[in-house]
Amino acid sequence: MENILKYQELDLKLQQLEKSVASSKEKSVMNQMISYVKDAQNKSMELEHKAKKMMEEYLLLKKEYDKNILTIKQLTAKNSSELSTDEMDEIFNQINIVSSNLYMIERNLNIQLVNIKNILKEFEQTKNGVIKAREKHKESKQKYEQLVSEINPKIEAVKKEMEKLEKGIEPKILTKYKSAKHDNIFPVFVPLNNGNCGGCRMALPMGKLDKLKSDGYIVCEQCGRVIYQK
Numbered sequence: 001m002e003n004i005l006k007y008q009e010l011d012l013k014l015q016q017l018e019k020s021v022a023s024s025k026e027k028s029v030m031n032q033m034i035s036y037v038k039d040a041q042n043k044s045m046e047l048e049h050k051a052k053k054m055m056e057e058y059l060l061l062k063k064e065y066d067k068n069i070l071t072i073k074q075l076t077a078k079n080s081s082e083l084s085t086d087e088m089d090e091i092f093n094q095i096n097i098v099s100s101n102l103y104m105i106e107r108n109l110n111i112q113l114v115n116i117k118n119i120l121k122e123f124e125q126t127k128n129g130v131i132k133a134r135e136k137h138k139e140s141k142q143k144y145e146q147l148v149s150e151i152n153p154k155i156e157a158v159k160k161e162m163e164k165l166e167k168g169i170e171p172k173i174l175t176k177y178k179s180a181k182h183d184n185i186f187p188v189f190v191p192l193n194n195g196n197c198g199g200c201r202m203a204l205p206m207g208k209l210d211k212l213k214s215d216g217y218i219v220c221e222q223c224g225r226v227i228y229q230k
């Protein structure tokens with residue numbers, strides 16, 4: 001019994017060491033930066049797609065604009081002395097229509113230019129964010145690796161000590177310990193506490209207490225822990 005308790009103590013120490021690495025600040029910063037970069041890459045792709053679409057729209061508008069300019073040139077190129085009043089009126093009408101078209105197109109072109117500029121700005125910001133995140137990731141990774149190199153030898157030492165102890169533990173008890181731990185029961189071995197289970201505090205019937213005295217330990221029916229007498 002003494003050995004398994006020592007073993008359990010070491011196991012706790014091992015878990016704490018492993019936890020100090022797994023839940024370290026460095027690791028969480030590292031993971032944050034990785035997901036930041038991933039998100040930023042998705043966003044960049046989205047922006048690129050958006051910018052491409054806007055550029056296409058811009059070029060279409062520009063084409064439309066040039067077409068209208070050409071129409072105006074053609075309309076104004078006609079010799080007015082060869083035209084009747086009706087024909088002149090018709091030309092003026094068309095020029096008016098084309099002019100208002102041009103006005104609208106110009107307005108849309110300007111809007112589109114502003115949109116494109118905004119996207120480029122957002123793209124730039126995202127890029128800068130990624131550069132910063134990569135630096136921060138590198139920094140926290142170094143710190144994390146430093147931490148791992150400090151903790152790992154300690155973990156290995158505890159594991160070795162546990163291995164040595166295993167040889168002095170009754171196989172039945174060790175198997176019970178391992179299977180309970182596998183079911184996320186920890187600590188597995190708890191002392192009897194005023195006639196109660198030292199884990200879940202359930203009161204033990206007299207019959208069980210007698211069995212504890214004769215066997216040295218019993219399994220708690222409620223929490224599955226092994227109860228021993230101090």
Ligand SMILES: [Zn+2]
Pocket residue numbers: 197198199200201202220221222223224225
């Ligand atoms: Zn219990």
